[in-house]
Amino acid sequence: MGDHKSGFVNIIGNPNVGKSTLMNAFVGEKLSIITSKAQTTRHRILGIVNGDDFQMILSDTPGIIKPAYQLQSSMMDFVKSAFEDADVLLYMVEIGEKALKDEAFFEKIKNSKIPVLLLLNKVDTATQELLEEQVQYWQEMLPSVELHPISALSNFNIKGVFERIIELLPMSPAYYPKDQLTDKPERFFVNETIREKILLNYKKEIPYSVEIETEEFFEDEEIIRMRSVIMVERDSQKGIIIGHKGAALKKVGVESRKDLEKFFGKQVHIELYVKVNKNWRSDAKQLRRFGYNK
Ligand code: GDP
Ligand code: K
Ligand code: MG
Numbered sequence: 001m002g003d004h005k006s007g008f009v010n011i012i013g014n015p016n017v018g019k020s021t022l023m024n025a026f027v028g029e030k031l032s033i034i035t036s037k038a039q040t041t042r043h044r045i046l047g048i049v050n051g052d053d054f055q056m057i058l059s060d061t062p063g064i065i066k067p068a069y070q071l072q073s074s075m076m077d078f079v080k081s082a083f084e085d086a087d088v089l090l091y092m093v094e095i096g097e098k099a100l101k102d103e104a105f106f107e108k109i110k111n112s113k114i115p116v117l118l119l120l121n122k123v124d125t126a127t128q129e130l131l132e133e134q135v136q137y138w139q140e141m142l143p144s145v146e147l148h149p150i151s152a153l154s155n156f157n158i159k160g161v162f163e164r165i166i167e168l169l170p171m172s173p174a175y176y177p178k179d180q181l182t183d184k185p186e187r188f189f190v191n192e193t194i195r196e197k198i199l200l201n202y203k204k205e206i207p208y209s210v211e212i213e214t215e216e217f218f219e220d221e222e223i224i225r226m227r228s229v230i231m232v233e234r235d236s237q238k239g240i241i242i243g244h245k246g247a248a249l250k251k252v253g254v255e256s257r258k259d260l261e262k263f264f265g266k267q268v269h270i271e272l273y274v275k276v277n278k279n280w281r282s283d284a285k286q287l288r289r290f291g292y293n294k
Helices: 019-029 067-072 075-085 103-110 128-141 158-168 184-201 235-242 244-264 284-289
Strands: 005-012 047-051 054-059 088-094 116-121 146-149 211-219 223-232 267-276
Touching: 005 019, 005 158, 019 047, 019 054, 019 088, 019 158, 054 158, 088 158, 116 128, 116 158, 128 146, 146 158, 184 211, 184 223, 184 244, 223 235, 223 244, 235 244, 235 267, 244 267
Parallel strands: 005 054, 005 088, 088 116, 116 146, 223 267
Antiparallel strands: 047 054, 211 223
8 A cells, every 4th residue: 555646637628639538548548447427525536547556536627517607617717626636637739729828827837736748639630740840839838848749549659648647646545446336336326316306206105115227327528318217016106106297207307307417517318217117126136236135
């Protein structure tokens, strides 16, 4: 444990420069990698990369919670929290991109106490001549910042950058369990949220005769789409859950969506349906699937 490293790595840069592609490239770098999404008070976690002696926690949307806010915020607001809560900052630009005419932003990069790596992405699209010109341009713009030409898409120099980041991570124990399953925390949270709404909206035995399973959880740039099934034991319970013209189920869906949007910091689309499964309580296999018997 004495030489373990762990830290938060924030990726900033204009839209479409390749931030998410880089995250995916890192995630593909090692088989032991775990992707997790959760919101804590300090960070929104997008990707956790684990090794025997390190844990790298990557985020490419630091401090951004509401889309409406995101639209209004200046680049400066956007990066402010990235500087505050990162151990390493990756500032990504792409071939052909001209620097932002934002002096304050550049001053902040230049004076950063946190190590900054300038990643010049999409070098696969450049001729040798253009690449050299671009490297020179960025070295003049940010002379003190370490520059790495990369291609996130074609995996050029990704390993080199990855290893450099690990060098820069502070000594620290892991922040998150290293054996966390890829998607279980999200789905588990979705199930629990829906269960809570059912507890609040239905009386008597109904809440105790349902089991929730989130069958799909798919995160996009703008939205997370999920589909969850509410399992009941009897047809009569199905009717109660759904309610008159579907109103009761709709209410559960709306309330769940609101909470989940707050939790994930992103727009959520949730599809709920009800299924009768007479044996869900007694069927051992199913119980295991729902996470009991462990
Ligand atoms: P983000 O908005 O910064 O997260 O950017 P994305 O990762 O979504 O990438 C935006 C677009 O750039 C996508 O079409 C990617 O396939 C493309 N892209 C990302 N990295 C590279 C790269 O290294 N080379 C090329 N040619 N395209 C890339
Ligand atoms: K994008
Ligand atoms: Mg992205």
